[in-house]
Amino acid sequence: MTATFTLTGPTPTTDGASAAPPTGATVQLSAVVKAFAGHTALNSIDLEVAPGELVALLGPSGCGKTTALRSISGLESIDSGRIVIDGVDVADTPTNKRDIGMVFQAYSLFPHMTVLENVEFGLKMRKVAAARRRERALETLDMVGLTKHSERFAHQLSGGQQQRVALARALVTRPRVLLLDEPLSALDAKVRVQLREEIRRLQTELGITTVFVTHDQEEALAVADRVAVMRDGRIEQIGTPEELYATPTNAFVADFVGLSNRMPAELIDGQVHLHGCTLNLLGDPMPDGPVLALVRPEDIALSTEGIAGTVISSSFLGSLRRTRVRLDDGTVVAIQHEVERHPLPGEAVTVRLKGAPVSALPAKAKN
Amino acid sequence: MSANQAVRIGAEPSALARRLILGIIGAIFLIPVIAMIEFTFRNGLAGDYTTSHWTGLFSEDSARTxxxxxxxxxxxxxxxxxxxxxxxxxxxxxxxxxxxxxxxxxxxxxxxxxxxxxxxxxxxxxxxxxxxxxxxxxxxxxxxxxxxxxxxxxxxxxxxxxxxxxxxxxxxxxxxxxxxxxxxxxxxxxxxxxxxxxxxxxxxxxxxxxxxxxxxxxxxxxxxxxxxxxxxxxxxxxxxxxxxxxxxxxxxxxxxxxxxxxxxxxxxxxxxx
Structure with a gap:
């Protein structure tokens, strides 16, 4: 029997934009714990994702970000805690009943089906009538710009095209939640940037609540409304990209998000004393004593006077230049500056701190 | 082991060697089959050949036999x-x-x-x-x-x-x-x-x-x-x-x-x- 199926997402206008409000669900994780053979992958995680919001889970390998995503999808059961989607605890709901869309890190198109058949699959599972199914699948393929490849098979597509089809396949049912498990990590740099922008555009247009797992901080900062930085199964900090970058609550976040120079300093009365400058400390208070100050490359400048050093290398990065300088005390720092200035290796320079607040690590800490 | 030796050991056999191997293995499989086919056309011990063993299969008698x-x-x-x-x-x-x-x-x-x-x-x-x-x-x-x-x-x-x-x-x-x-x-x-x-x-x-x-x-x-x-x-x-x-x-x-x-x-x- 063929049942009717209402697609809950807004219909995009011809220019690709949508005037409809967000239709995504609220996702809440409360005290979620998951352990694998004695290793705690998720250590009492709390997370709330608002309707239509894109939250990135960012962290190093093994921090639990993929486990968190798989727990939301139901591909991984949890040991304790609650996973609530739109007010309903789904911890015991099987994956195929959760109404989610997911894009995997590995290419996951069904090899025996054409692109169109792949995209139609989710609608078929929902018993959408064949004509409507085809129409909807072609519409979604159009959104990712692959209509003309609809009769091809996965092995006839590039990696980027395969992931765009996977995205269309995940979006075609207008799921309540879209889960992206490092979908760009197998792609080359240029395609990654293109596709992440496409993901963001579609997610915004359709208003689908999205959780995006990545270990690439640039990717997370570029696409997410909020970023949750994870370590050892815990969320260290969650906030907008700007908050995380400007006001990290601890040294791990400061070190993981963006580039930081580690410079030996002294903490006295809650202030960091570094090469004659007194800087405010970001994050939690620390006991006085020797620390490693985490200074952003853009918070150090090449100047006519200040700390003496010798240029090690200088890299052109397009709109800016990054120069590595060995200071006289042996510390190596990266400095971000305008491209017009082109220091040469071996050149004697002086640098100065701009005075921005810094995070700090205990002097003997490794991270 | 030198690099040359490693290359020689890992090298593919030549086209001639491949054909030779294929020919020998093919002969091992084919000779008995050809002999079997030849046997089915033999007319007892007379030394001549006949198709009667094949055609006989489709006779009414053979269906019973x-x-x-x-x-x-x-x-x-x-x-x-x-x-x-x-x-x-x-x-x-x-x-x-x-x-x-x-x-x-x-x-x-x-x-x-x-x-x-x-x-x-x-x-x-x-x-x-x-x-x-x-x-x-x-x-x-x-x-x-x-x-x-x-x-x-x-x-x-x-x-x-x-x-x-x-x-x-x-x-x-x-x-x-x-x-x-x-x-x-x-x-x-x-x-x-x-x-x-x-x-x-x-x-x-x-x-x-x-x-x-x-x-x-x-x-x-x-x-x-x-x-x-x-x-x-x-x-x-x-x-x-x-x-x-x-x-x-x-x-x-x-x-x-x-x-x-x-x-x-x-x-x-x-x-x-």
């Missing part, structure tokens, strides 16, 4: 079908389940499936005889019950064919992707995994058929009548007909292997077109 042989062929085909059924219904889902949910059991399953190849058929029969005394009481003494034993003897071949296919596709990712799209376990197995395991499943099925059609020892020792036991019996009265049927069985096995190769090599796009 070889009724038992035809019955044995039917038995073997039924046995092949039931054995393939056992492989598809029991072995395939077990292997998929172990591959996806219990990967730690993979080695154990492999070990169990390989065992039959290490046990001589005669030893297997000694073990199976008491089991079959119970089988006869429960299911009767029909020849098809031999398929339970054959289901064991084909395990190593069927296992290897399916496992190599399972290893070649991302089973976990595909089934997880299907689940997130709303597919239940049976749909995943039927619509996603089976089409992608087609090559392995077909290979396992055809190899099972070939093994069953060629099986003699177990059927003979358990007093069942299949193609091979019937051929032995016929050969005692009419060796030409026995050889003709043996050739037919060989041809069938050859065709099956060709089909495996053709289907396995076909890409999705070519199949589609």
């Amino acid at each position: 070889y009724r038992g042989l035809y019955q044995a062929i039917e038995n073997s085909l039924v046995l092949a079908a039931v054995t393939v059924g056992i492989v598809l219904v029991l072995l395939l889902p077990t292997m998929v389940l172990v591959h996806m949910q219990f990967p730690r059991l993979k080695r154990t399953l492999e070990f169990i499936c390989i065992i039959p190849i290490t046990v001589p058929a005669i030893v297997l029969v000694v073990g199976l005889a008491p089991v079959y005394s119970v089988v006869v009481q429960v299911l009767g003494g029909s020849t098809w019950t031999l398929a339970f034993a054959y289901g064991i003897t084909v395990l190593p071949y069927a296992y290897r064919a399916i496992q190599s296919n399972l290893d070649a596709i991302p089973v976990k990712t595909l089934s997880e992707a299907a689940s997130t799209l709303g597919a239940g376990w049976m749909t995943v197995l039927w619509k996603i995994l089976l089409p992608n395991l087609r090559r392995g499943v077909l290979a396992a099925s055809f190899i099972s058929i070939a093994v069953v059609l060629g099986e003699f020892t177990i059927a003979s020792l358990l007093n069942r009548r299949n193609l091979q036991t019937a051929l032995l019996q016929v050969s005692q009265s009419d060796p030409w007909v026995a050889v003709i049927f043996a050739l037919a069985a060989l041809a069938l096995a050859f065709v099956l292997l060709l089909i495996i190769g053709r289907l396995g090599a076909a890409s999705p796009s070519r199949r589609k077109s």
